[in-house]
Amino acid sequence: MNYIADYIPRNTPCNRRPGNAMTPTTITIHNTGNPTSTAKNERAWLTNPSNSRTASYHIVVDEREAIECLPLNEVAWHAGDGNGDGNRKSIGIEICESGDYAKTLDNAADLVAKMLQERGWGVDRLRRHYDWSGKICPRLMYDNGKWTGWTKFKAEVEKRMKTADKSDVAKLIVNGKRVDDGIIIDGVTYFPARSFAAAMGATIAWDNVSKTVKVTSK
Numbered sequence: 001m002n003y004i005a006d007y008i009p010r011n012t013p014c015n016r017r018p019g020n021a022m023t024p025t026t027i028t029i030h031n032t033g034n035p036t037s038t039a040k041n042e043r044a045w046l047t048n049p050s051n052s053r054t055a056s057y058h059i060v061v062d063e064r065e066a067i068e069c070l071p072l073n074e075v076a077w078h079a080g081d082g083n084g085d086g087n088r089k090s091i092g093i094e095i096c097e098s099g100d101y102a103k104t105l106d107n108a109a110d111l112v113a114k115m116l117q118e119r120g121w122g123v124d125r126l127r128r129h130y131d132w133s134g135k136i137c138p139r140l141m142y143d144n145g146k147w148t149g150w151t152k153f154k155a156e157v158e159k160r161m162k163t164a165d166k167s168d169v170a171k172l173i174v175n176g177k178r179v180d181d182g183i184i185i186d187g188v189t190y191f192p193a194r195s196f197a198a199a200m201g202a203t204i205a206w207d208n209v210s211k212t213v214k215v216t217s218k
């Protein structure tokens, strides 16, 4: 998934980027409430002259990409709780409803897992918009008040954090000496060819035209 930062200007109308410093303590999940808008559309809406609402969000994610619309250390108006901790201390993430929603949810879970890990946080740091103001949001996780989608989303995030924690890094040890780290992707272990060849006393050459690694042993 592509991740880009495309900040709205500081002078955006309706105080949508107030510029207040924020030290976030939680991440708040929303649905856009619009079945057809993409991440790009949602970002564009924040600076659309016909938008008269004092409402904004930090990140919007769809089936293709995530766009950071405001810096994550500044206040955005997304939680509906005035000067409460939702608006003042939480990063607001809007999940788009358009296109391949399963893929969008997958992207959102990847993104949130990474953000929690970077901050040393667990899924207990996740909030619904509902938790701050009682609004039925993220609405596609509501399930008539049972919030099964919400429970499932948090489980998906947790699963990704566990996987990333434990099983995707592999050590490369040659003749008893640790020479590099590799990574496991879908059950296949990948190592830097150069490290491995050097440790085996072989020479290595890279042909950029044919994208070929040539290893020659002595």
Ligand SMILES: [Zn+2]
Pocket: 029, 030, 031, 078, 129, 135, 137, 138
């Ligand atoms: Zn919301």
